[in-house]
Amino acid sequence: MILYLHGFRSSPSSMKARVTGQRMAELGRAAEFICPQLPASPKLAMELAFGLVAGIAPHELTIVGSSLGGYYATWMAEKLGCRAVLLNPAVVPMLDLDKHVGVTTAYHSDEPFEFKREYIEELRALAVPRVTQPERYFLIACTGDEVLDYRDMVAHYAGAKQKVVQGSDHAISEYADYLGEVLAFCSVTGEAR
Template identity: 50%
Template sequence: MLLYLHGFRSSPQSFKARLVQERMRDWGVGKAYACPMLDVSPAAAIERAEAAIAGARAGGDTEIAIVGSSLGGFYARWLGERHGCRTVLLNPAIHPWTDLEKYLGDQPLWHGGGSVRVERAHLQELLDLRVEAITDPARYYLIAATGDEVLDYREMVAAYPGAHVRVIEGSDHGISEFADYVDDVLSFCGYRPAA
């Protein structure tokens, strides 16, 4: 299974999530794709991700890979360490417990309307998920854009010493040209196009 974890205020309808899903369908492995809607509560988001992993394992899937974008990348780091699986990080949040301080209160969602309420307790939940250092850099692939207008790519690179790292010159937080990298991401996760 490939578990895609979307970012803050995002959803399974995000551009990158849909691109990964479409490419996996094209490659004949679409059934292996999962992208749950993550709760604004980090603890609840992790529970939902863990439920997806447990469901895949119960269905006979022994190989798990995780792709996480932005805040989803922060969750992917924790889950990657917990499950010892290949993990791809797309402009991941490094210290979201401070980044989200300025977003306390109601925040609009990017897709489908509505909003979420960010509470101070969520910042502690993020702190509780902090991973000081990755244990096996070879299992991690970081894609970081120098033009990210939300997060600092240098902090991302520093947080993943020894990992596979691709620094994109320019671009943006959403990695607008992600179509250029999706095949590389899926290959790292162990997928190949159907023959």
Template identity: 75%
Template sequence: MILYLHGFRSSPQSMKARLVGERMAALGLTDQLISPQLPASPKLAMELAQSLIAGVPAEQLSIIGSSLGGYYATWLAERVGCRAVLLNPAVVPSLDLDKHVGVTTQYHSDEPFEFKREYIDELRALEVSKISKPERYFLIAATGDEVLDYRDMVAHYQGARQHIIDGSDHAISEFPQYLDEVLGFCGVGARA
């Protein structure tokens, strides 16, 4: 089972989420992917995620998290004990997202949502100061990320498997070339 967690202002319609879904469908594993629309509240987002994976044994679960979803994936992986792939993950989103308090829209629609001040405290409550088992993590970080500093990611996931992309961007525009490696880490056959 794979749980895909999108980033801030994103959705299951993001390029990376769609590519993971398409590959899982091609492999006949559509029922093994959960890719929910996360609420703006970090607390509610994690309650939703936990409800969706309830009863799935840790050894049968992998979480793929992009940006803020990577922050969430880290918190969940620490709680559940499963594997996690982190795609340009946020490391300290309470600092980065403070400037986004207020009403904004999602990237893949014009649907408005409100990011409330209390969500910053909810983010802090999910902080993982140090990962406990680096071997359960796979970091893909781009040096050209225009939103987050890849060096923070590298330091935070020290000891984990890491693929540092020279250049690229926050979205990891060339994600298709890393998809097989991501799914392989998740324990999914990579070729359709």
């Protein structure tokens, strides 16, 4: 089972979420891919995510998280003992997101998106100072990420499987090129390691 957690102001319509879901469908595994619309509140996002995977054994679950979703995926993987794939993950979002407090719109719609000041404290409550079992993590970090510093990611996930992509961008525009490795790490059969 793959739980995909999108990034800040994003949605299940993001390119990486769609590409992953499409590949799972092509493999006949669409029922093993969950990608919810996460609420702006980190606390509510985690309640939703935990509810969706309740009862799934840790060895049968991989959480794939992009940007802020990578921060969430790390916290969940530490709590559940499952694998996680981090795609240009936020490491300390409390610092980066403070300037985004207020009302704006989501990236893939005209829906209002409100990020409240109290959400900064909710994010702080999900901090993982150091991953306990780095072998359960696969990091894809791009040196050309225009939003987050890839060096923070590499340092935070020291000891984990890491793919440092020279150049690219925060969205990982060529993500489809790495999807086979992602799914192999998720133990999805049909994908080469």
